[in-house]
Amino acid sequence: MSGYRYKRVLLKLSGEALMGNRDFGIDPDVPQRIARELKPAYDAGLEVAVVVGGGNIFRGLSGAAAGMDRAQGDNMGMLATVINSLALQDTFEHSGMQCRVMSAIEMHQVSETYIRRRAIRHLEKGRITIFAAGTGNPYFTTDTAAALRACEIGAEVLMKATKVDGIYDADPVANPEAKRFDTISYREVLNRDLQVMDATATALCHDNHMPIMVFSLDGEGIFDRALKGEPVGTTVVED
Numbered sequence: 587m588s589g590y591r592y593k594r595v596l597l598k599l600s601g602e603a604l605m606g607n608r609d610f611g612i613d614p615d616v617p618q619r620i621a622r623e624l625k626p627a628y629d630a631g632l633e634v635a636v637v638v639g640g641g642n643i644f645r646g647l648s649g650a651a652a653g654m655d656r657a658q659g660d661n662m663g664m665l666a667t668v669i670n671s672l673a674l675q676d677t678f679e680h681s682g683m684q685c686r687v688m689s690a691i692e693m694h695q696v697s698e699t700y701i702r703r704r705a706i707r708h709l710e711k712g713r714i715t716i717f718a719a720g721t722g723n724p725y726f727t728t729d730t731a732a733a734l735r736a737c738e739i740g741a742e743v744l745m746k747a748t749k750v751d752g753i754y755d756a757d758p759v760a761n762p763e764a765k766r767f768d769t770i771s772y773r774e775v776l777n778r779d780l781q782v783m784d785a786t787a788t789a790l791c792h793d794n795h796m797p798i799m800v801f802s803l804d805g806e807g808i809f810d811r812a813l814k815g816e817p818v819g820t821t822v823v824e825d
């Protein structure tokens with residue numbers, strides 16, 4: 587545990603991150619890189635929960651845009667997160683880390699069902715615990731699922747890994763003048779409509795005093811550095 591600032595954290599990974607340089611699905615190199623990032627914290631006894639998105643496979647909104655019933659599309663999106671969760675579990679276990687997948691939608695044959703107290707027990711035993719199928723409800727996102735689960739399990743911080751290395755005042759890809767915040771308040775994120783997480787997720791964190799750390803997993807050891815309290819990315823804090 588030495589040097590670590592946190593004991594229990596929730597890491598949110600987007601589904602798109604798993605694509606690597608592909609256009610769809612999972613590039614196996616990415617889960618392996620994520621496993622390498624998590625290993626030092628795992629070995630040190632930190633309690634790590636993970637929520638992964640499904641955007642590399644299916645998003646309900648794109649289904650709805652193509653004329654599909656929104657709730658039906660969202661159910662497909664939630665199932666996509668289960669595929670990603672199982673892929674991560676497989677890689678984590680091959681990397682010597684015990685891991686459990688708990689799904690918000692019951693599917694006994696492939697994963698446990700999410701039960702809050704059981705999830706906390708897994709974490710206490712040092713198992714990486716992946717929360718699959720989002721919140722189990724359509725019209726939500728996996729960012730909201732991450733915020734909800736972080737609050738439920740009493741995580742000290744919600745760590746959101748994105749393609750961008752923090753929160754900027756404008757899109758840093760489109761605008762090279764964009765400035766990165768070291769810290770920013772929830773209210774400012776909401777008022778400026780900064781695309782960090784959706785408003786539901788940000789509001790839930792705000793209401794429950796859940797700090798959000800936004801950073802990129804590019805580069806070796808970033809997750810570990812963030813866990814040790816080094817200034818990595820942007821932290822969303824109280825007003």
Ligand code: UDP
Binds near residue numbers: 642664721725
């Ligand atoms: N989804 C849902 N309810 C939830 C979480 C996710 O319906 O609680 C669906 C929704 O269709 C979403 C998809 O699952 O588009 C994949 O999740 P998300 O878009 O959050 O993934 P990411 O952008 O992180 O890859």
